[in-house]
Amino acid sequence: MKRWYLLYCKRGEQARAKMHLENQGLECYYPEVEIEKILRGKRQKVKEPLFPSYVFVHFDYEQGPSFTTVRSTRGVVDFIRFGAHPQEVDPALIDELEKLATHPEEPETDALPKQGEEIRVTGGQFAGIDAIFQEADGEARSIMLVKMINRPVQVSIDNKDLDI
Template sequence: MKRWYLLYCKRGEQARAKMHLENQGLECYYPELEVEKILRGKRQSVKEPLFPSYVFVYFDYEQGPSFTTVRSTRGVTDFIRFGAHPKEVGSELIVELKSLERSQSECDTGELPQKGESIRVTGGQFAGIEAIFQESDGEARSIMLVNLINKQVPVSIDNKDLDI
């Protein structure tokens, strides 16, 4: 009977391990999230692993391949174990992770206002002030223009402190 197991991979070699495991006919799951990062001065969307250095693998060790064969796959360090035997991972966890990954990819950034839109700041040091939305500053903050002494000054404010 096929079961899910968790593999620990060499640092930065999860994709290689996944490729070699799939070449052996095994089903693999390597959850990734798309995050926005500033790389070389430019804002880019990058896929990053949800669990760095870990890959889920689905196979039946009785029908093959064996634990030893999987463990010796290029890029793999070892199974996650409790005692002498690799620990099984519940299939409910994999289903839940896959549904979360799908919902994250379907979700768009339509929650943030448009550039130039006026927003009330509800918390933090600028609570109660009207500010003008400029741009997103990563996942949790936004650049807002705040009127200070008759001059608009760009300020980074937590999104949770904004009345969106």
């Protein structure tokens, strides 16, 4: 009977391990998420592993391949074990992960204010000042317009210091 197992892979070699495992006729699941990152000064959407260095594999060790064959696959370090035996993964977990991958939850659109909205800065060096929201600056900071010497100046402020 086929069962799900979790493999620990060499750093950055999950895709290689998945390819070699699939060449052996095994079903693999390697969940990825699409995130926004600022790379070389530009905002880009990139896919990253949900669980870095881990790959789920579905096979019947009694019919083959054996645990040793799977563990010896290029890019694989070992099974996640509980004692001496590889730990089985509940199939419901895989189903739930696949469901979330096909129907991702929409991120909160109200998490950050709209461009041009006035916000009170509650902490940091600009505490107590009203600023105008310009845009998000990564995940934890925002670009704000702060009036200094009768001129608006763009500054990057930590989101936890904003009264959102």
